[in-house]
Amino acid sequence: MTQLIWDGLFVGSFYALIALGYSMVYGIIKLLNFAHGDIYMLGAFIGFALLTSMGGIPASLSLGALLIVLLVSMLITGGAGVLIERLAYRPLRGAPRLAVLISAVGVSFSLEYGIAAIAGPNPRAYPIRLEGGVFEVLGARASLPQIVLMLIAAGLMVALNFYIQKTSTGRAMRSIALDSNASLLMGINVNAVITRTFFIGSALAGAAGVMAGAYYGKIDFLMGFIIGLKAFTAAVIGGIGNIKGAMLGGLVLGFVEAFGSQWFGGQWRDVFSFAVLILFLTLRPTGILGERVTERM
C-alpha cells in the first residue's frame, strides 16, 4: 500500500512537471499547446545527444554530469519552445481557436517525426543510468535516484512558484492571464512575457524528459504523446491555468493511475485516466483548485 502511494507520487511528479508548462501557457494565452508533450521527448533526445557526445562518463560523476546536461537541455528545449511560439502560434494570435489548435497538432507531428527522421525510429538506451541505494520506508522501497529526481522536480516547482508570485515578470504573467489587452495598456510587453512563459514551460518539460531518460533508460520519438495527454489531464484535474493546481493534479493523477491499474489491471490504465479526464471536464471543468470562470467560448 505504501509502495502504491510512493510509486504514484513518483510518477505524479513527472506529470506535474509537464503539466506546469501546459497550465502556464493555457492560463496566459488560452492556448492548448498540443506539442508540449513532444517538448518532453525533445528534452530526452537532446540529453541523449549531449551525453553521447561527452563520451564515457565514470559512474561516480554521473550525477554531476546529469545535472549539467539537465541544465543545458532545459536551455535548448526552452529555446525550442520560444521558436515554436514565434513560428507557429504567434502569427495566429487572434485567429479562430480551431486554427491554432490544428497548428499545434502540426507542431507535434513535426517534432515527433522530425526526431524520428534524425535519430531513427528505434528506441535508444540512455547512455547513463541512475543507480543508487534503496531505502525501506514504512514498507515501501524508495531508491536514491527516485528521491533525487523528486527533489529536483520539487525544487523546480518551488522556484517557478516563487517566480510567478514574487517577481515582476510573474506579476505580468498573472495580469495577462486576467486581461491581456488591459495589460498591454498598462505598459506590459505582452509578447515578451508570452515568450518567457513558453521558455519556462518548455524548459520544465525538457527537464522532465532528461530525468525520465536517465531514470527509465529508454527513449523513443513517441514517448511524449501519451505523457502529454496525461499531463493535460493532470492540469485539468488540478484546475487548468493554476500553477499549484497543476502540481496537485499531477500527484492526484499519479495516485489515481496507481490505484486504477491495481484494481483493473495495467492494460486498462489509460482508459481509466482518460475516463477521469472526461469526468472532470464534464462535471467540474475548473478542476480542484480552479477559480470559477464565467466566460463562454
Place this chain on the structure above:
Amino acid sequence: MKTGTRKTVLLVIGAAMVLTTAGCGGGLLSSGASGAATPSGPVKLGMVVPISGSSAPTGAYMKNGAQLAVDEINKAGGVLKGRKLELMVEDEACDAQQAVASANKVVSAGVVVSVGGYCSGATLPTLPIFQKANIPMIIPAANSQDLVKQGLANVFLINGTGKQQSTTALAFMKKSGFTTVALVDDNTSYSKDITTETQAQIVADGSVKVLLNTSVTAGESDYSAVVRAIMAKNPALVYWTGYYQEGGLIINQLKKAGFTGKVMVADGSVDPSLPKIAGAGAEGVFATMTQTPDTIKGAERWIANYKAAFNADPGPYSTQSYDAVRLAAKAIEDAGSTKGADIIKALEAIDGFSMFSGPLKFTPEHTLSSGGFVILVIKDGKFILNALQP
C-alpha cells in the same frame, strides 16, 4: 461560352483517359493477368516485412537474410534450369492496412511464393489475399496460433508456433525447478498467444503454478503497476512474452524494486537492445528462442558471408528468412513449375530438408514438426545458449 468551357474540359479529360487506357494495358478489359512472370523471366519472391515503425530493425535482418539466400541460389544457377530468383520487399509497418496494401502489391507484381510475415496481427489479413491468388506463403517469423487456425492450404509456418514455444518454456520451468510463475504480455496478438498457451499447458500439466497472468500497455515508460503486482506474488520466474522495448524496462524496474526471482523472455524480446535497456538487471535473463546464428555451432561461415554481404551482423530471423527463400527455391525446383498448387504440393512433400532449425517436415497443419526452440541466457550483455536445455 459557358458550355464551351465545359465541353473543352470534358473533351480533354476524356481524351486523356482514352490515351492512358490505350497506353498501358493493365485494365479490366485487357486480357491476361498483368505482371505474371513470363516462363523465362526471373522467378519473383515477395516479402512483406516491417521496414518502418518500431519493428523496422527486424525487418532489415529478415530482408538481408532472404537476400543472402537469393544471391547464393542465383550464383549457383538459379531455379528451373537457369531462371534467376528476384526478391521483392514491401513494408508492412506492423499495420494491417499497410500489410494488405503491400501484399496486394507483391501479388500484382506476380510473385510466385511469399516469404515474408513478421507481425502476426499484420500478417493475418494478408492471408486471404495470397490465398485468393493461390500463392504459397512460407512465413519465417510470425507464429500466432491464429495463423494456423485458419486452416489455409497455402500457409506454411517455419518459425515454431506459440504453442511450441510454450511447450519449451514449460519444459524448462520444470527442469530448472521453477514452481511458481507470473505471465506478462503486452496485449498484442503475438504476445497474448504465448501467455494464453503457456497458461493452458501449465494448468493441464499441474506441476507449476501460475500466480499472475496480466497484460501491460506497450509504449509506456513506467511499469510500476505490474512490478508491484509481481512483487506482491513473488513468483520464482516471470515470463515476459512481449517485445524488447518494454521487456527491457520491466526487467530494469523489477530489479530496482528488489525482485529476486528470475526473468524469462520470449523470442520477440531477443534483441541486442534488450540488455542495453534493461541495464544491470539483464544478466541471467533467460529467453525462449529459435536458434540464432550466434548460437548455432558451425554457423560461423554463414555469419561471415552475411557480414561480407551487408557489412552488418545478422539478427533475429535472419536465418529463418534465409531458410524461407531456400525452401521456396527447393519447392519450386521440386514442383518443376511456378504454379501455386504445384508448389504447395511440393512443400507438403518435403521431408528432411536441412535448415537452421533442423531437418524440415511439415505437420498436417503446415507447421514445423518440432519448434526448434532453445533456451538462451544473457551473459555479459549478450544472448548465448544456456547450458541447461529442456
Place this chain on the structure above:
Amino acid sequence: MSENVDATLAPQRLGPPRSPISRLLESRLIGWVALAAALLAPFVTASPYSLNVMTTAAIFVLLASGLNIVVGYCGLLDLGYIAFMAVGAYTAGIISKSFELPLLFTIPAVLVMTILAGLIIGAPTLRLRSDYLAIVTLGFGEITRITANNLSVTGGPSGIFGIPGLLKIGGLDVENPAVLYYLTVLVVSLFVLASARLGKSRLGRAWRFVREDEDAAEAMGIHTYKVKLLAYIFGAIWGGLGGVLFAAHLSAVSPQSFIFLQSALVLMAVVLGGMGNMRGVVIGALVISLLPELLRDFASNRYLVFGLLLVVVMVFRPQGFWPARGYERERATVDVDPPAVATEQGR
C-alpha cells in the same frame, strides 16, 4: 457534386473566379468529372494492388467527408474521429461473423451503434470549450481502441478476421476486388454528395453560423447544442459506414488500424483540402491517401511533411488550403458586386 455554400452566398456569383485553375475546380462539372475518373480508373489499371489502393483511397474520402461535417462545417475539432470507424467496423464484423451474415445486413445495427457512439461522445462533451473538446475526443478515440484491444468479444489484439463479404447475389461476388471497388465508389460518391448537400441545407447554414459565432447563433434562435450534436451524429454515421466498407475491404478488423495517427491523417485531409469545402476535402483525401503510395521516398517522411504543412497552411491560410469561398469573400465583397452582372462577365 454541387457547391456546399448556401445559395444566398453562392461563391461564383460574388465575382469571377480568378485563375483558370480555380475556374476549373469551381465548375459544377468537377464532381462528375471526378466520378467519371473514379469509374474509369480500373480500365487503366486493375491489378489487385491498384484496386486495393483505390478502394482504400475511396474509403478515406468517405471518412474525410464525414469529418468535414464536424470540423469543416461546424468547427468542432475532433481528434478521435477514427473511433467511429472502429465502432462501425467492429459492429459489422462481429455481427456478420457470428451470424454468418453478409456485411450489408449489418448496416442497420451499425447505424444504431454509431449514432449511439456519437451521442455518448457528443452529449457530455459538446458543452465544452472547443479545445477541451479536442482532447476529450482524443481520449475517447484512445479509449475505444484500448477497449477493443482488451475485450474478447472484439477478438482482443488479433481483432476479427475472416469477415464475410459485403453481399453475394448469385454470380455477382462482391468479394471480387473490382466489384467491391465500384460499390465503394458508388457509396462514397453518394455520401460525398449527401454531405455537400447537407452543407447547403438549413442545418448546414446553422452549422456554419455556430462555427463563425456561437453566441450570435444562439441569439438568432439556433439551438447550438442540438445543432452541434447533429453534426456529431452525422459525422459518426459517415465514419461508421466507412468502417463497414473497411471491414469488407480488408476482411479483417484489428485495433492497430484505429490508432491516433489515423484520426490525424483524416484531419489533415480535411484541413489541407479546405475546411468546409467538400471538393477541397475530396482532393485533400485523395492526395493524402495516394501520395505515399505513389512516392515511396515520400512515404517514410510523410508525417513530418504533413505536420509542417499543417502549420504552414494554418499560419498562411487559417481557413484551410482551399476554403469554401462563401465566407472568405463575404466580408470584402458581399455588398459590392452586383451578383448577376458579375456572373455574366465571368463566363
